[in-house]
Amino acid sequence: MDLKLQQYINGKWVDANSENTREIINPFNQEVIATVPEGDESDTRAAIAAAREAFDNGEWASTTATERGAVVREIAELIERDKQELAHLESLDTGKTVEESRGDMDDIAGVFRYYGEIADKDGGELVDSPVSNSTSKVVHEPVGVCGQITPWNYPLLQASWKLAPALATGNTLIMKPSEITPLTTIKVFELMEEAGVPAGVANLVLGTGDTVGAELSNNTDVDLISFTGGIVTGKKIMQAASVNVKKLALELGGKNPNIVFADTDFEIAVDQALNGVFFHAGQICSAGTRLIVEESIHDEFVNALVERVKQFKLGSGFDEDTQMGPLISADHRAKVEKYVEAGIKEGATLAVGGKRPEDPELQNGFFYLPTIFTDCTTDMTVVQEEGFGPVITVEKFSTEKEAVKLANDSIYGLAGGVFTNDIAKAERCAAKMRMGTVWINEFNLYFPHAPWGGFKQSGIGRELGRLGMEEYTETKHIFQNLKPEPINWF
Ligand SMILES: NC(=O)c1ccc[n+]([C@@H]2O[C@H](COP(=O)([O-])OP(=O)(O)OC[C@H]3O[C@@H](n4cnc5c(N)ncnc54)[C@H](O)[C@@H]3O)[C@@H](O)[C@H]2O)c1
Numbered sequence: 001m002d003l004k005l006q007q008y009i010n011g012k013w014v015d016a017n018s019e020n021t022r023e024i025i026n027p028f029n030q031e032v033i034a035t036v037p038e039g040d041e042s043d044t045r046a047a048i049a050a051a052r053e054a055f056d057n058g059e060w061a062s063t064t065a066t067e068r069g070a071v072v073r074e075i076a077e078l079i080e081r082d083k084q085e086l087a088h089l090e091s092l093d094t095g096k097t098v099e100e101s102r103g104d105m106d107d108i109a110g111v112f113r114y115y116g117e118i119a120d121k122d123g124g125e126l127v128d129s130p131v132s133n134s135t136s137k138v139v140h141e142p143v144g145v146c147g148q149i150t151p152w153n154y155p156l157l158q159a160s161w162k163l164a165p166a167l168a169t170g171n172t173l174i175m176k177p178s179e180i181t182p183l184t185t186i187k188v189f190e191l192m193e194e195a196g197v198p199a200g201v202a203n204l205v206l207g208t209g210d211t212v213g214a215e216l217s218n219n220t221d222v223d224l225i226s227f228t229g230g231i232v233t234g235k236k237i238m239q240a241a242s243v244n245v246k247k248l249a250l251e252l253g254g255k256n257p258n259i260v261f262a263d264t265d266f267e268i269a270v271d272q273a274l275n276g277v278f279f280h281a282g283q284i285c286s287a288g289t290r291l292i293v294e295e296s297i298h299d300e301f302v303n304a305l306v307e308r309v310k311q312f313k314l315g316s317g318f319d320e321d322t323q324m325g326p327l328i329s330a331d332h333r334a335k336v337e338k339y340v341e342a343g344i345k346e347g348a349t350l351a352v353g354g355k356r357p358e359d360p361e362l363q364n365g366f367f368y369l370p371t372i373f374t375d376c377t378t379d380m381t382v383v384q385e386e387g388f389g390p391v392i393t394v395e396k397f398s399t400e401k402e403a404v405k406l407a408n409d410s411i412y413g414l415a416g417g418v419f420t421n422d423i424a425k426a427e428r429c430a431a432k433m434r435m436g437t438v439w440i441n442e443f444n445l446y447f448p449h450a451p452w453g454g455f456k457q458s459g460i461g462r463e464l465g466r467l468g469m470e471e472y473t474e475t476k477h478i479f480q481n482l483k484p485e486p487i488n489w490f
């Protein structure tokens with residue numbers, strides 16, 4: 001493997017201070033793909049000190065936005081140049097199909113290009129002043145030292161949503177990828193070095209959440225934490241970040257409804273519902289795991305889903321005909337199994353799946369069959385909690401009002417979909433759905449120009465789009481009196 005397999009701190013590739021290491025496992029066959037350093041609090045503190053020094057006394061924050069934008073666009077070019085290698089690494093690490101990983105790499109290059117291009121488009125704003133002979137301007141400045149923590153399901157994609165806007169706006173940063181899928185993030189740090197990101201500006205520490213992640217959240221030299229991951233971890237980080245009132249961006253989980261009306265284009269809605277939930281074996285924050293189907297087409301719709309699911313090809317992400325890879329780890333599969341058991345116990349009907357595949361070729365991987373539950377009600381664990389596996393629940397509705405009520409009956413509010421050919425009805429539902437993204441006749445689409453994030457307990461703040469860049473800025477008002485006079489009060 002042509003990869004440094006080290007941490008990157010203050011412009012140097014280094015092992016962990018403790019010399020501890022971690023084996024990275026291929027979820028398709030449990031083979032060891034790589035051995036990487038396992039950093040801890042002391043590595044994290046070194047990276048924070050480097051980022052602090054680079055922000056306070058380095059030149060990055062005061063280079064022109066045009067120059068920073070050029071560096072960020074160069075990273076996009078390098079990602080495109082090394083797309084095949086990156087996609088290969090991502091599939092080895094996560095088990096996702098290599099075709100999907102190539103798509104991720106295109107998206108990632110697109111994110112760097114987008115932020116590179118808009119980096120110098122914000123020249124501040126002059127606002128009206130109530131004082132004659134004065135100017136009043138509003139400018140955006142970098143926040144400072146940013147801690148960035150990412151999950152295992154979209155390792156480099158989620159990292160790109162944080163790295164690109166942080167760099168474009170002149171921040172310095174410490175990135176902590178998930179300890180189980182760090183490979184493409186290591187590679188992109190090589191590319192950032194090649195693109196000319198100065199020493200100390202972008203630092204990479206590898207290790208667990210309890211050590212590296214907790215240090216980033218607790219350390220008072222960190223000004224902002226941007227976290228993508230589970231709700232339980234998000235709450236811990238929020239609490240820790242209060243130590244110095246860090247700015248906080250949280251991208252958490254989802255339990256995303258997909259409402260299907262009887263007047264929809266049936267075959268398209270079936271296809272999109274399947275894609276919405278089973279892509280990447282359901283390990284997607286915005287997976288449409290909660291299908292809400294109009295009563296009159298319910299049985300036909302479920303039958304069509306079941307027939308299609310039975311045909312899914314599970315296998316290696318490197319086989320061209322594979323449609324669904326394994327889950328990420330043995331632990332994660334055990335959690336999905338428990339989740340399905342809870343569904344059965346609570347009275348949901350298992351229409352298909354609900355177990356591991358029997359195919360001898362899949363026995364070394366963490367595979368789980370695509371699973372459909374019917375007869376579901378909102379009080380069930382499988383309807384309320386995020387399972388993060390290939391499991392969909394189906395509920396019925398008979399009126400538009402009921403469909404929206406069901407869709408909103410959740411602590412989450414990340415994303416949701418509506419399938420109907422009645423555009424007015426779709427717009428009415430979209431207006432009422434309490435989610436950061438609503439798709440109409442589409443599911444699971446995201447792109448750099450549109451903001452991404454959650455209502456309710458799905459998070460705080462937004463990534464992507466202009467808002468995703470504003471997260472990394474402080475707003476300053478500068479007032480200047482051009483003709484000062486005494487006030488004569490005292
Ligand atoms: N909203 C989004 O855009 C989005 C995108 C991708 C994934 N997710 C969510 O991510 C979750 C799956 O990812 P996961 O299992 O890696 O999540 P996780 O919360 O277990 O871990 C995420 C990251 O946090 C770190 N971490 C763990 N404990 C920590 C602590 N105490 N302090 C600081 N950092 C800590 C982990 O090491 C990892 O890097 C799902 O809930 C999914 O919905 C959300």
Ligand SMILES: C[N+](C)(C)CC=O
Pocket residue numbers: 153154157283284285286446
């Ligand atoms: C945000 N997204 C959809 C790319 C990945 C969620 O897990």
